[in-house]
Amino acid sequence: MDQPSPDGLLFRDHDFSSDLLRQLNGFRQSGLLTDVSICTSTQEVPCHRNVLASSSPYFRAMFCNNFKESRETKVQLKGVDATTLEQIVLYVYTGEVSITAERVHPLMEAAAMLQYPKLFEACSSYLQSQLTPSNCLGMLRLSEIFSCETLKEKARQMALRYFPEVASSADLKELCALELRDYLADDGLCGEEEKVFEALMVWVNHDLETRKWHLQELLKQVRLQYIHPAFFAHFITSNALLQTSPACRAILEAAKRHIFSLYGPGAPDLKPLCHVPPRNSYQDFLILLGGRKDSQQTTRDVLLYNSQSGQWQDLAKLPTRLYKASAVPLHRSIYVLGGMAVRAGKSLLSPNVYIFSLKLNQWRLGEPMLVARYSHRSTVHQNFIFSIGGLGDRQEVMSSMERFDSICNVWERMASMPVGVLHPAVAVKDQRLYLFGGEDVLQNPVRLIQVYHISRNTWFKMETRMIKNVCAPAVVLGGQIVIVGGYTRRVLAYDPQSNTFVKCADLKDRRMHHGATVLGSKLYVTGGRRLTPDCSIEDSDSFDCYDPETDSWTSQGQLPHKLFDHACLTLQCIPHPSTCP
Structure with a gap:
């Protein structure tokens, strides 16, 4: 101008x-x-x-x-x-x-x-x-020749983000040991540890005589404690090349003890496995599935909560409507167990197990339970799922318990609980499974803590006046078991070591049939049914968060609809891009 x-x-x-x-x-x-x-x-x-x-x-x-x-x-x-x-x-x-x-x-x-x-x-x-996963390693070499930092950074990001695809490219086999170590050690690598291990073995076997000398150092970069136990048992511990190296055998033995808990905490010859966090690509997701929606019929909906946007995302629906099934997370998947299957207006008690992969956003059928049951409780410890009590095909209250071994893919009968109860709060802490309260066959609250010693397959029970919960969830938070509501506003934190209870800040309403899970260091409670001041029952779409640091509750907004008798859980995994919020 x-x-x-x-x-x-x-x-x-x-x-x-x-x-x-x-x-x-x-x-x-x-x-x-x-x-x-x-x-x-x-x-x-x-x-x-x-x-x-x-x-x-x-x-x-x-x-x-x-x-x-x-x-x-x-x-x-x-x-x-x-x-x-x-x-x-x-x-x-x-x-x-x-x-x-x-x-x-x-x-x-x-x-x-x-x-x-x-x-x-x-x-x-x-x-x-x-840039593509198939050429990013070649681009990295080019960027180093030209000293081009911007291309180098983008190519490395591509290699880390799409590591499973990169691992199948011919360029991975041409990396030197130091370059491969740099990738395997990176917290930002996006890929399950099973893929990391497979990539390492492909690289070693490409030039076995030269590269086997690097195997011990590179194996240390695989975060073995996060590998699926069945994969570890069937493909890693039996690997002939690893077994030829005493140093590699020692690494595997330490990981095996950690994964399978072969020894108690006081075992004198057990060296603690150095704690390495999961890679940054693993994320915790809050997921809701099933339940009664808007006071109508049982829903097949599966919802994922995006904590960044505060929005809910629809995932692949349950294969069938299941009334009062139970659900647990295990090995980066969700297992939905039993329930009353509702088809064409007819109800049939189901022993089926459905398994959901967030990465694939798909369901598949698993190994069925030994006994069909609904209104039961399920929980997870190490590689096992425990399915406890519930109602049988003659509407009887069951005291039986069965356990799923995810390595052998079999169900087995375990010791029955001392007192058959419905709708207790259930949690696992320090090798013990705890059942708090619930109701008996006459629908009276049971003032009991029933404790199952997992390694001994034995139960014992304790009477307590502190317990009077029915249809309440329990979670492990900060080393304590927190029992959330259950026809009451009361929230209790139980310390198994001292066998003592501490009262936490009350819920806003008398709540039951709600869900609860831990995400990060906070407790999230979803939906349920509430008792109004005039003692009528209302369905709820509330979504609340409890912060143990401040002993306070805050609202996170509302669920997409009113919901109760649903599963609320946290799943840690690497999601597929199509399901990533």
């Missing part, structure tokens, strides 16, 4: 410089006033020294110092082919160049050598746009 000055008008012609350069390019193409030719082995390109010297520090040094090229009419440019030279000269005179997949590498190399940083970054941006 023209600006006035004390002596007149400051005129600016913004097109003048570009028009001037365009005229110079016309002179170059016509051979007018050119004073130097840039030569390759097959071609000579006439140019103007002053234009080249103005465009790059490389040519400025060549023509403005006492080098022999400053006096020669022909300058040989080594390392640049004829086509690339034409592109570079065109860029100098017009500021434009066509970057294609076929020409980007020589063009980028020439831009680096001749010191055209903007052209270099344009080539880098083009390569970044072409």
Whole structure:
């Protein structure tokens, strides 16, 4: 824009410089006033020294110092082919160049050598746009050759984010041991540890005689404690190559003791496994499934909560409507057990087990329970699912318990609880399974804590006046078992070590048939039914959070609909991009 000055008008012609350069390019193409030719082995390109010297520090040094090229009419440019030279000269005179997949590498190399940083970054941006899991490792090597940090960072991010796909590429086998170690040790690697282990073994076996000496150090980078126990038992401990190394056997034995809890906490020969957190790519997700929706029929809905946006996302629906089934998370999957299957207006007690993968957003059928049951409770310890009590096909209150071994994929009968109860609060802590309260066959509250010693397969019971909960969930929070409501506003924290209770801040309402789970260091409570001051019952869509640090409750908004008798749980996994919030 023209600006006035004390002596007149400051005129600016913004097109003048570009028009001037365009005229110079016309002179170059016509051979007018050119004073130097840039030569390759097959071609000579006439140019103007002053234009080249103005465009790059490389040519400025060549023509403005006492080098022999400053006096020669022909300058040989080594390392640049004829086509690339034409592109570079065109860029100098017009500021434009066509970057294609076929020409980007020589063009980028020439831009680096001749010191055209903007052209270099344009080539880098083009390569970044072409990044895929199959070529990112090759791009990484290229970025190191050209010292291109932006391409290097993007290619590395791609390799970490899509590690399972990258691991299947031929380029992974060409990494050196130090490079592979750098990847396997990275917290940001997105992939289950099973895939990490498989990638390591593929790399080793590609050049076994040379690479087996790196196996011990690289195996330490696999976070064995997060591997599915069945995979560990069937594919890792039986690996012949690992078994030939005493050092690798020691690593596996430590991991095995951690995964399978073969020894008690006081075992003198047990060295604690160094705690390594799961990779950053693992996330905790709050998931709701099933239950009674808006006071209507049992729903098949599965909902995932996005804590960042505060929104709920629909996932793949349950395969069938299940009334008062139970659900638990195990090995990055959700297991839905039993319930009353509702089909075409008919109800049938089900022993079926349905397994949901968040990564695939799919359901599959698992090994059925030994006994069909509903209104039962289920919980998880290590590699086992315990399914406890409930109602049988003759509406009898069951005291039986069965256990699913996820490694052997079998159910087995365990010792029955001392007193058959319905709707107790259930939690596992320190090798013991705790049942708090519930109701007897006459629907009277039971003031009992029933404790199951997992390794001994034995029960004992304790009477307590503190317990009077029915249809209440329990969670482990901060080393204590927290029992949330149950026809009461009261929230109790139980310390198994001292066998004592501490009252926490009350719920807003007398709540039952609600869900509860721990996400991070906080307790989340969803839906349920509430008793109003006039003792009527209302369904709820509330979504509340308890912070043990402040002993206070806050509202997180509302559920998408009123919901009760649903499962509320936390699942830690690496989600598929289509299900990632």
